[in-house]
Amino acid sequence: MTDRFSFSLDATDGRARTGVISTPRGEIRTPAFMPVGTAGTVKAMLPESVRATGADILLGNTYHLMLRPTAERVERLGGLHRFMNWDRPILTDSGGFQVMSLGALRKLDEDGVTFKSHIDGSKHRLTPERSMEIQRLLGSDIVMCFDECPALPADRERIADSMRLSMRWAARSREAFGDRPGHALFGIQQGGLEQDLRGESAEALRAIGFEGYAIGGLAVGEGQEAMFGVLDYAPDQLPEDRPRYLMGVGKPDDIVGAVKRGIDMIDCVLPSRSGRTGQAFTRRGVVNIKNARHQDDPRPLDESCTCPACKSYSRAYLHHVFRAQEMISGMLLTWHNLHYFQEIMSGMRAAIAEGRFDAWEADFHKLRAQGDIEPL
Structure with missing residues (x-):
């Protein structure tokens, strides 16, 4: 085990890295x-089940945890790792995105954001300094800078002003983070879909210096083509010897396209959220288990998948428990989705290491294009 945070690049294939x-x-x-x-849990999953899918790290939300149960309470109870029974790395976001998307009646100024809780309407204040304090109390391993993330589309002036505010907040976040051996602070690049603003943001972040760099402000309504357009240049604007994290993305083909363009880390609520609403991601695309075509189908979701949902249960059963609103439905489908997403990652890691990423990607798209197996 190491007592510090470090990143080593083992192989590259095109712009993809492992x-x-x-x-x-x-x-x-x-x-x-x-x-x-x-909120301190991957919904419908036990921590050991999440680990069994192949996850090395989890993400926790500063905004949700600061409101309930509060960061101070989590610290008194031994920190987030102990609190949620996860002994591996945790990354916490800064709270900025949720304040913008969930916080009602928010008021933004140079110093930070005042907002009302979506839970009980109570008033709260988040600044770069407070965000760093909350993430320290939680005890997360990777801490994110406090930033502002405007929803797209937005005009250039709004995006530029927001990005420059985020860069000033990044400097304050770095200062407030202090010296914490073994913990890392990541800066967040902003700038919307504007290449020059992204470049200016990257320069500002490089000048401050971080252990890793995130690409923020994407997957906020711009569509895949526009997102890939940014990813064609944005990762290369960031230091090559540090991890590059694309925040809040996405569907399987989004993830593969992002890794192809040089991304190292990705998070998304999609596998768990979709699992709870009856959607399963498979090698052959998305399966809606609520559809009547599955009610007499004794076959598994995906015959080549080794997750518990596929090994032990039929489509007919999964259809039944979803329709009956049984808890096991969300549990099994979430496990399957998380397993599949981790399988994509391990497949890409092996392909990059062996210099066959293009062939792997072609097979991935070819299989998905076939669509689901024929109904019985």
């Missing part, structure tokens, strides 16, 4: 998919 992030709590194999444990 490597290892080392932390005192364990290694993170990259490219890495981070399941989202919003």
